[in-house]
Amino acid sequence: MPHVALNNTPSGPIIQVSIGVSVMHYDAMVAAGMSPITPIKVNLLVDTGASSTNIDTNIIKKLGIMPTGTVSVHTPSTGATPKEMDLYAVSMFISGYGPMKVIQAMPVIATDFSSQGIDGLLGRDVLSHAHMTYDGMMDIVTISFI
Numbered sequence: 001m002p003h004v005a006l007n008n009t010p011s012g013p014i015i016q017v018s019i020g021v022s023v024m025h026y027d028a029m030v031a032a033g034m035s036p037i038t039p040i041k042v043n044l045l046v047d048t049g050a051s052s053t054n055i056d057t058n059i060i061k062k063l064g065i066m067p068t069g070t071v072s073v074h075t076p077s078t079g080a081t082p083k084e085m086d087l088y089a090v091s092m093f094i095s096g097y098g099p100m101k102v103i104q105a106m107p108v109i110a111t112d113f114s115s116q117g118i119d120g121l122l123g124r125d126v127l128s129h130a131h132m133t134y135d136g137m138m139d140i141v142t143i144s145f146i
Helices: 023-031 057-063
Strands: 003-009 012-021 040-046 054-056 069-073 083-096 098-111 120-122 130-135 140-145
Touching: 003 083, 012 023, 012 057, 023 083, 023 098, 040 054, 040 057, 054 057, 057 083, 057 098, 069 098, 083 140, 098 120
Parallel strands: 040 120, 054 098
Antiparallel strands: 003 012, 003 140, 012 040, 012 083, 054 120, 069 083, 083 098, 130 140
16 A cells, blocks of 8 residues: 655645546446546645545535435534534555555545635545554655555
């Protein structure tokens, strides 16, 4: 599986991955004679504080997919009252040194990141399948996926 070395930016460690429709959605589109959307390259902030991966709503719109459900989300800005957010099923492709890591279907939360200069957050749902080292002295983050 891939091993990725990331330079720490002023925003934090940013990883580039590709996001596409889930494999099930892809197969259904092909069976219907439709051309699936090519996966979209996105820049995600590696965020150990995010329990789930979040993708910008504009990326989700480009994929042309519908929500699969909702989830209650607590953030520092929601306080004690959770906010209901839409969930979408996507595939994720992570390249690096070694074979590509492919996640065929995973739920992501659609969130507006347009003012933050990133396309989303890579959360613990993906990081739980990896070994990560944050080297503050060298200003490098390495992630090795299982």
